[in-house]
Amino acid sequence: MMTLRGAWRRLCTALGAKDRDGDVGDELDSLLQMHIDDLRRTGVTEEEARRRALIELGGMEQVRQVVRDRRGLPSLEGWARDVKYAMRTLMRTPGFSLVAILVMALGIGTSVALFTVVRSVLLRPLPFPRPDRLVTLYSHDERSQPGTGNLTAPGDFYDWEKVSHGYEQMAIWRWSGYNMSSNGGDLPEFLNAGTCSWNLFATLGVNPALGRLSTPTDDQIGAEPTVILSWSFFKRRFNGDPGILGRTIRLNSRMYTVIGVLPEWFQYPDPKIQLWVPWQVDVTTDQVLTHFNHIFHVVARLKDGASAFAALQEVSAVEQQLYTRLRGSGPMEQDVVAIPLLEDVVGDVKTPLYVLLAAVVCLLSIACLNLSNLLVARSAARRREMAIRSALGSSRLSMIRQQLTESLLICLAGGGLGVLLAVGATRWLVGHWTELPRAYDVRPDGLAVSFALAITLLAGILAGLLPAISSTGGPILAALQDGSRGVGGNAARVSLRRALLTAEVALTVVLLIAAGLLFKSFVRLRTVDLGCTTKHVLTMTYFLRGEKYSKPEQIVDFDTQLLDKVRHLPGVEAAGLTNVVPGGGYYGDHEVWIPEHPAEATGVHRFAAYRTADPGYFSAMQIRLVRGRFFSDDERMERDKFVIVNEELVRQYFPGDENPIGKHLRVEWRTPEGESYEIVGVVGNTIYEIGKPVRPMMWFPILSGIPGNSGDSVLVVRSARDVLPLGVPIQRLIASLDRNLPVKNVLTMDQIVGESTANSSFSATLVLSFAALSLLLAAVGLYGVLAYLVTQRTVEIGIRMALGAKREGVLRLMLLDGLRPAALGLVLGVAASLGVTRLISSVLYGTSPLDPAVYLSVIATLLLSATFACLLPAWKAARIDPICALRTE
Amino acid sequence: MGTKNDVWLGTLSLMVLRTLSTMGPQHGYGLARRIEQTSGDKLQLNYGTLYPALLKLEQDGAIRSEWGISDNNRRAKFYKITQVGRKHLERETRNWQETTAILARFLAPAEEV
Known part of the structure; x- marks a missing residue:
C-alpha cells in the first residue's frame, strides 16, 4: 500500500510537477550552515569549518542527484534527457549520422529479409493439421546417398x-x-x-x-x-x-x-x-x-x-x-527410409538459405563493428568532456547510458529503414528465386518482427558499448591532462580500434572467400560443356496424346509434316525432334540387357536413360558422332529396331575394346520377352542436368510412332542468327496442323541452361554483392582509423620530421601502422575460412572448398584495397609541415 | 575517522521513525546527530544516505515536513511522524525484535543443547 502511494507521487513528480530543485537546495544549504555552526562552536575557523562540512556532506551535487532520482521516475526522465542530448549530437554531424544509419539499415534490412525467408520456408510448419506427423517414404538401397532415397x-x-x-x-x-x-x-x-x-x-x-x-x-x-x-x-x-x-x-x-x-x-x-x-x-x-x-x-x-x-x-x-x-x-530396392515432409519439401534450399543468412549476419556484424569503430573515434574526441562531467559528479553508468543512447538511436533509425528495405528485399527474393519452395508462404510474421527488433537493439548495444566503456572511467585527472596536450597517451583506445578493425577484416575475408568459391562454382556450372551446341537453338515441347494420336501413323504423320514445314522456314538451318534435350532433366530410364553378353548375376541390373530422336536430331544439336551412323529416314514405324547409344553406355556396358556397333540392346516395355534393338551408332556424351554426372543413354527412333513412347516431343530448331523471332512462326505452323495442340516451354538452349543454374547464380551473385559491400565497409573502416591516427599523431610526426625523419620514412611508418591490423585480420580470416568453407562444400560444383586460386585472389584483393584505404592518410601524414604541426597545439 | 559503522540499508528508516516518535519533530541535521548519539557514536551518518531515506518516508506518507526556525534561529525543514508512520514503526519494531530473538537463539553459546 505504502509503496503504491510512493509510486503515485513519484509519477506525479515525473510528469510535469514543478521542479523543486530550489527547495532541496535550500534545505541542503540550511543543513550545511547548521553543520558549520556546530563546528565553529568547537573553535575552528569559519573557513576550516566550511571545508570540513563540505567534505562530510560528500558532494552537494551527488546528494542533489540522489534526491532528484529518488523523487521522480529517474529512468524515464534520464532516458528522455539522453535521447534529447543524443539527437542533438547526431544532428551536429549529419553526414556521419546519415552514413551510419544507412549502413545499419542495409545490415539490418538484409538480415531481416533473409530471416523472414528462412523462417517462412525452413522453420514454419507446413500448413497441414499436425504437420509433425507427416513423413515421406522412399525406397532405398545401399547405393542411395545418405538421407535420400528413390x-x-x-x-x-x-x-x-x-x-x-x-x-x-x-x-x-x-x-x-x-x-x-x-x-x-x-x-x-x-x-x-x-x-x-x-x-x-x-x-x-x-x-x-x-x-x-x-x-x-x-x-x-x-x-x-x-x-x-x-x-x-x-x-x-x-x-x-x-x-x-x-x-x-x-x-x-x-x-x-x-x-x-x-x-x-x-x-x-x-x-x-x-x-x-x-x-x-x-x-x-x-x-x-x-x-x-x-x-x-x-x-x-x-x-x-x-x-x-x-x-x-x-x-x-x-x-x-x-x-x-x-x-x-x-x-x-532393399528397404525404406522416412524423411519428414517439411525436410522433403525444403531440403534442397536449406544449405543455400543458411549460407545466405550467414552472409548477411556477417555483413551486419561488419556494419556493427564499423559503427563501433566510428563511435570510438568520436568518443575519443569527447574524452575530455566525459572527464569534466565525471569531475562534476556524473556517474559512470549514466555516461555509458548516454553514449549507448546515441548508438541505439542510430540503430533504431537504421532498423526502421531496414524493415522497409526488408519488405522490398523479401519480395524481390521471392520473385527472383525461381526454385524456392514454399515461396507462396513467405511473409513476415510476429517472429520476424521480433527478430528485427532484437537485432536492432543488439546491434545498438554491441556497437555502442565498447566505445562507451572505453571513453568513460579511468583516472579523471589523466584524461584532463591528456586532453590538454594531445600527444599519445591513448594507446588503449587505438588498440581497441585496431582490434575492431582486425575483426572486421577477418569477417570480410571469410565472406569474400565464400563468395569467391560460390562464384567460381557458378562459373564452372555455366561453362559446363553440355555435349551439344547451345547457340541460336530454340526448343519447344508438345505432347501428342489422346484418341487423335492413338495410332503410330497419326503420330509419325504429324511429326514428319511439322519437321518438313519447319525445315523450309526461312532462317532455319536445321531442325530435329527428341523427347528431352541435354540439360532438360533425367526424364526416365529403362532396364537393358545385352543379348550377346552372358547373363548378369542375380540382382545386377543395367539401366540407360530413355531418349528418342529423329534422323536429323543429332546434326541439328551438333552432337558428335563417335562411331557408326545416325538413323536413316526409312527407319520408322515397324522398321524401328535400331538404337543409338552414348559413349558412357559403351564405357560401362561394353568394357575393353568391344565394338558395340551391330550388337543389341534388349528392353521389355511392351512384351514380357522383350524386344532387341540393334546398335547403329555411338554419339558423344551429353549432360542430362547441369552439375550431375554423365549417365548411360540410349536413343530410339521417335518416328516409330508408338503412342506413349513417341508422344512426348521437343522440337529443336537451329538458326544462324537470333533464333527467338522464329518462335511465333513455328507455333503458327503447329496450330495449322492441330488447332487443339498446346505448345509449352518455348525456350532457347541458353535459357534452359540459365534456368538450371539459376539457383547457384542466385546465391553466388547475392553472396558476392554482400562480400563486396563488406569489403567497402572494411576499407572505409581502415581509412577512418588511419586518418584518425594521423591527426592524433600530427605533433609526433612534426617532431620526428623536425629531428630529421624523411617523408618516405613517415609514409612507410603510417602505411605499416594501418596495414598491420589488416594483415592480422587477413591471417585470421583465411584460417577461419579453411574451416568454415567445408560447410558449403555441398553446394559447390567442381570447386574445392580450399581452392587456392580463390584464396589467392581474395588475399590480393584485400591487400590491394587495404593499401588504397591506407595510402591517402599515410600520404597526408608524409605531407605534414613540421612547423605547422608543432604549432597545432 | 576511526572505525564507525555505516548504517545498514533498511534499518535507517526504522531509526528515523523511532527517533521522530520519541523525540518529536526534528530537522535533518538534528536527526542525523541524534541518530549518531543514540548509537553511542558507533554510526556515522552521511546526508547522502539520510536524505533519500527521508524522501522515501515522506513519499510513503510515514512522515511530513514543513519549514520552521531552528534553536539557533536558522531556517530549517522539520520532519514529523504521521499516524501511518507510527503504525509502520510498531509493525517493524515487532518484526525486528522477533528476528533478533531468533538470531540470538542461534548465536547463543551451545550449552543447553
Missing part, C-alpha cells in the same frame, strides 16, 4: 499399405501433365498436373474448398474419370464459377468430371500443379501391380502415439522380403 513402385506401395499399423494413412503421387483442348473458343493449354491415390488429400488433412474429394471408387481401373482443380486454375480458367462442379473438361481428348476445388492455401508439392487426377483411371492392372517401375512419391501420416521408428520398420521389413523374392526378376 521413388517407389506402386506394387511395393500397395504391399506396404496392407501391413502397416503405425501409419494412419499413406498415399502416392507423381507429376503428370495434360493437354486441355480448346473449350468454346479458349486456347488449348498444357497443364502441369498431379496424379495421386484417392486419399492423398485425406492423408495431408486437407478439405476441399468446393465440392468433394476422391473416394476409393474414383481411383480404380475403369472408373469414371474425375478431376480436382487447384484454386488458382479454378479462378483463372473458370472465373471462380462454382457451376463448374459436376461439368466435364477435356483432358488429352478424354472427358473428366470436375468433382472438387482445393483451397487456395494448398500448394503442395508445387504451386505449378493445376489439377489432380486419380492415378488408376489412366492405367492398366499390370501398371498398378508392378514392383519394377519406381515412379511414386509416398506421403504417410503417423498414427498418434505410434513410434516413427516402429512404423518405418514395419514397411521396411515388407520391402526387404520383396527384395529377396523379386530381385532376380527386376530392379528392386
Whole structure:
C-alpha cells in the first residue's frame, strides 16, 4: 500500500510537477550552515569549518542527484534527457549520422529479409493439421546417398499399405501433365498436373474448398474419370464459377468430371500443379501391380502415439522380403527410409538459405563493428568532456547510458529503414528465386518482427558499448591532462580500434572467400560443356496424346509434316525432334540387357536413360558422332529396331575394346520377352542436368510412332542468327496442323541452361554483392582509423620530421601502422575460412572448398584495397609541415 | 575517522521513525546527530544516505515536513511522524525484535543443547 502511494507521487513528480530543485537546495544549504555552526562552536575557523562540512556532506551535487532520482521516475526522465542530448549530437554531424544509419539499415534490412525467408520456408510448419506427423517414404538401397532415397513402385506401395499399423494413412503421387483442348473458343493449354491415390488429400488433412474429394471408387481401373482443380486454375480458367462442379473438361481428348476445388492455401508439392487426377483411371492392372517401375512419391501420416521408428520398420521389413523374392526378376530396392515432409519439401534450399543468412549476419556484424569503430573515434574526441562531467559528479553508468543512447538511436533509425528495405528485399527474393519452395508462404510474421527488433537493439548495444566503456572511467585527472596536450597517451583506445578493425577484416575475408568459391562454382556450372551446341537453338515441347494420336501413323504423320514445314522456314538451318534435350532433366530410364553378353548375376541390373530422336536430331544439336551412323529416314514405324547409344553406355556396358556397333540392346516395355534393338551408332556424351554426372543413354527412333513412347516431343530448331523471332512462326505452323495442340516451354538452349543454374547464380551473385559491400565497409573502416591516427599523431610526426625523419620514412611508418591490423585480420580470416568453407562444400560444383586460386585472389584483393584505404592518410601524414604541426597545439 | 559503522540499508528508516516518535519533530541535521548519539557514536551518518531515506518516508506518507526556525534561529525543514508512520514503526519494531530473538537463539553459546 505504502509503496503504491510512493509510486503515485513519484509519477506525479515525473510528469510535469514543478521542479523543486530550489527547495532541496535550500534545505541542503540550511543543513550545511547548521553543520558549520556546530563546528565553529568547537573553535575552528569559519573557513576550516566550511571545508570540513563540505567534505562530510560528500558532494552537494551527488546528494542533489540522489534526491532528484529518488523523487521522480529517474529512468524515464534520464532516458528522455539522453535521447534529447543524443539527437542533438547526431544532428551536429549529419553526414556521419546519415552514413551510419544507412549502413545499419542495409545490415539490418538484409538480415531481416533473409530471416523472414528462412523462417517462412525452413522453420514454419507446413500448413497441414499436425504437420509433425507427416513423413515421406522412399525406397532405398545401399547405393542411395545418405538421407535420400528413390521413388517407389506402386506394387511395393500397395504391399506396404496392407501391413502397416503405425501409419494412419499413406498415399502416392507423381507429376503428370495434360493437354486441355480448346473449350468454346479458349486456347488449348498444357497443364502441369498431379496424379495421386484417392486419399492423398485425406492423408495431408486437407478439405476441399468446393465440392468433394476422391473416394476409393474414383481411383480404380475403369472408373469414371474425375478431376480436382487447384484454386488458382479454378479462378483463372473458370472465373471462380462454382457451376463448374459436376461439368466435364477435356483432358488429352478424354472427358473428366470436375468433382472438387482445393483451397487456395494448398500448394503442395508445387504451386505449378493445376489439377489432380486419380492415378488408376489412366492405367492398366499390370501398371498398378508392378514392383519394377519406381515412379511414386509416398506421403504417410503417423498414427498418434505410434513410434516413427516402429512404423518405418514395419514397411521396411515388407520391402526387404520383396527384395529377396523379386530381385532376380527386376530392379528392386532393399528397404525404406522416412524423411519428414517439411525436410522433403525444403531440403534442397536449406544449405543455400543458411549460407545466405550467414552472409548477411556477417555483413551486419561488419556494419556493427564499423559503427563501433566510428563511435570510438568520436568518443575519443569527447574524452575530455566525459572527464569534466565525471569531475562534476556524473556517474559512470549514466555516461555509458548516454553514449549507448546515441548508438541505439542510430540503430533504431537504421532498423526502421531496414524493415522497409526488408519488405522490398523479401519480395524481390521471392520473385527472383525461381526454385524456392514454399515461396507462396513467405511473409513476415510476429517472429520476424521480433527478430528485427532484437537485432536492432543488439546491434545498438554491441556497437555502442565498447566505445562507451572505453571513453568513460579511468583516472579523471589523466584524461584532463591528456586532453590538454594531445600527444599519445591513448594507446588503449587505438588498440581497441585496431582490434575492431582486425575483426572486421577477418569477417570480410571469410565472406569474400565464400563468395569467391560460390562464384567460381557458378562459373564452372555455366561453362559446363553440355555435349551439344547451345547457340541460336530454340526448343519447344508438345505432347501428342489422346484418341487423335492413338495410332503410330497419326503420330509419325504429324511429326514428319511439322519437321518438313519447319525445315523450309526461312532462317532455319536445321531442325530435329527428341523427347528431352541435354540439360532438360533425367526424364526416365529403362532396364537393358545385352543379348550377346552372358547373363548378369542375380540382382545386377543395367539401366540407360530413355531418349528418342529423329534422323536429323543429332546434326541439328551438333552432337558428335563417335562411331557408326545416325538413323536413316526409312527407319520408322515397324522398321524401328535400331538404337543409338552414348559413349558412357559403351564405357560401362561394353568394357575393353568391344565394338558395340551391330550388337543389341534388349528392353521389355511392351512384351514380357522383350524386344532387341540393334546398335547403329555411338554419339558423344551429353549432360542430362547441369552439375550431375554423365549417365548411360540410349536413343530410339521417335518416328516409330508408338503412342506413349513417341508422344512426348521437343522440337529443336537451329538458326544462324537470333533464333527467338522464329518462335511465333513455328507455333503458327503447329496450330495449322492441330488447332487443339498446346505448345509449352518455348525456350532457347541458353535459357534452359540459365534456368538450371539459376539457383547457384542466385546465391553466388547475392553472396558476392554482400562480400563486396563488406569489403567497402572494411576499407572505409581502415581509412577512418588511419586518418584518425594521423591527426592524433600530427605533433609526433612534426617532431620526428623536425629531428630529421624523411617523408618516405613517415609514409612507410603510417602505411605499416594501418596495414598491420589488416594483415592480422587477413591471417585470421583465411584460417577461419579453411574451416568454415567445408560447410558449403555441398553446394559447390567442381570447386574445392580450399581452392587456392580463390584464396589467392581474395588475399590480393584485400591487400590491394587495404593499401588504397591506407595510402591517402599515410600520404597526408608524409605531407605534414613540421612547423605547422608543432604549432597545432 | 576511526572505525564507525555505516548504517545498514533498511534499518535507517526504522531509526528515523523511532527517533521522530520519541523525540518529536526534528530537522535533518538534528536527526542525523541524534541518530549518531543514540548509537553511542558507533554510526556515522552521511546526508547522502539520510536524505533519500527521508524522501522515501515522506513519499510513503510515514512522515511530513514543513519549514520552521531552528534553536539557533536558522531556517530549517522539520520532519514529523504521521499516524501511518507510527503504525509502520510498531509493525517493524515487532518484526525486528522477533528476528533478533531468533538470531540470538542461534548465536547463543551451545550449552543447553
